[in-house]
Amino acid sequence: MQFDIGHRTDVGRRRDHNEDYLGVFEPELEAEIAFRGRLLVVADGMGGYAAGEVASRTAVEAVAEAYYHDNFSNVEGAVARALTTANEMVVQEANRDAERAGMGTTIAVAIIWRDSLVAANVGDSRVYLLRDHKISQVTRDHSWVAELLAVGKITPEEAMRHPMRNVVTRSLGGHAEVDVEVYPASELQAGDTILLCSDGLWGMVPADRISRILESLSAQAAADALIAAANEAGGHDNISAIVCRLLGDDDSTEIEKTEMLDPIELQDTQPIPRV
Numbered sequence: 001m002q003f004d005i006g007h008r009t010d011v012g013r014r015r016d017h018n019e020d021y022l023g024v025f026e027p028e029l030e031a032e033i034a035f036r037g038r039l040l041v042v043a044d045g046m047g048g049y050a051a052g053e054v055a056s057r058t059a060v061e062a063v064a065e066a067y068y069h070d071n072f073s074n075v076e077g078a079v080a081r082a083l084t085t086a087n088e089m090v091v092q093e094a095n096r097d098a099e100r101a102g103m104g105t106t107i108a109v110a111i112i113w114r115d116s117l118v119a120a121n122v123g124d125s126r127v128y129l130l131r132d133h134k135i136s137q138v139t140r141d142h143s144w145v146a147e148l149l150a151v152g153k154i155t156p157e158e159a160m161r162h163p164m165r166n167v168v169t170r171s172l173g174g175h176a177e178v179d180v181e182v183y184p185a186s187e188l189q190a191g192d193t194i195l196l197c198s199d200g201l202w203g204m205v206p207a208d209r210i211s212r213i214l215e216s217l218s219a220q221a222a223a224d225a226l227i228a229a230a231n232e233a234g235g236h237d238n239i240s241a242i243v244c245r246l247l248g249d250d251d252s253t254e255i256e257k258t259e260m261l262d263p264i265e266l267q268d269t270q271p272i273p274r275v
Contacts, residue, residue: 001115002247006220010227012200013235019045019052020198020240023060037113039067040242044125044198047103055105058093059172062086063109075113076182079120083180090173104173108139108196120182123168126202130193135211138183142170190248200237204230219243
């Protein structure tokens with residue numbers, strides 16, 4: 001399979017610095033790609049000034065280092081160990097400086113391995129899959145609101161405006177141990193699009209609009225348009241997106257499909273001044 005991958009992170013319109021960090025990792029050797037696959041990661045840091053960005057960058061780099069050096073027998077186990085190692089590294093970095101005490105990060109991981117997707121997360125950064133015009137959330141949020149929603153105490157509409165919607169129940173950092181959730185491998189097919197994003201995107205842009213943007217543009221143009229859409233909606237947080245589309249053998253990775261966009265959506269691909 002061929003891949004069209006785009007990514008972008010943005011500070012948003014309300015924050016003065018970006019605590020998100022993302023990574024797209026692909027081994028140089030084809031044999032290594034066949035064995036370990038491609039790794040996509042989005043992290044959303046939190047903590048005191050600058051501590052969140054230290055946490056997110058530390059986590060992403062630690063996951064990549066640990067995953068690609070793991071002599072694994074199964075991908076799911078390797079991902080879980082990589083996230084556990086990342087937690088240890090974030091805790092170590094926090095202990096180096098009193099101003100970083102308590103820093104942490106959410107994280108979402110996608111491994112594209114042998115035509116399959118293996119996803120994992122800690123916190124409320126998400127992995128989505130778009131297939132046949134239908135977008136579905138692969139990961140499960142580890143948040144206070146998600147737990148209330150799961151037991152029926154609030155409705156999806158109430159969840160979107162709940163005062164504790166930003167409170168996560170799991171994160172990397174802060175504790176010596178972390179509960180990592182890894183999802184079973186699912187088979188991919190040509191035309192599938194994978195999206196990894198922080199809550200600065202999914203919390204601002206409805207799923208149906210995310211789906212339309214993903215279907216209407218090449219991967220990089222879609223990543224840019226998703227960031228612009230979140231900013232247009234208020235840009236209350238840092239925003240990050242990785243878009244990965246699986247192409248058929250006859251598809252081009254460079255064609256930008258703009259003919260499907262209406263004028264309003266075309267404006268979303270342009271930079272938006274921050275306020």
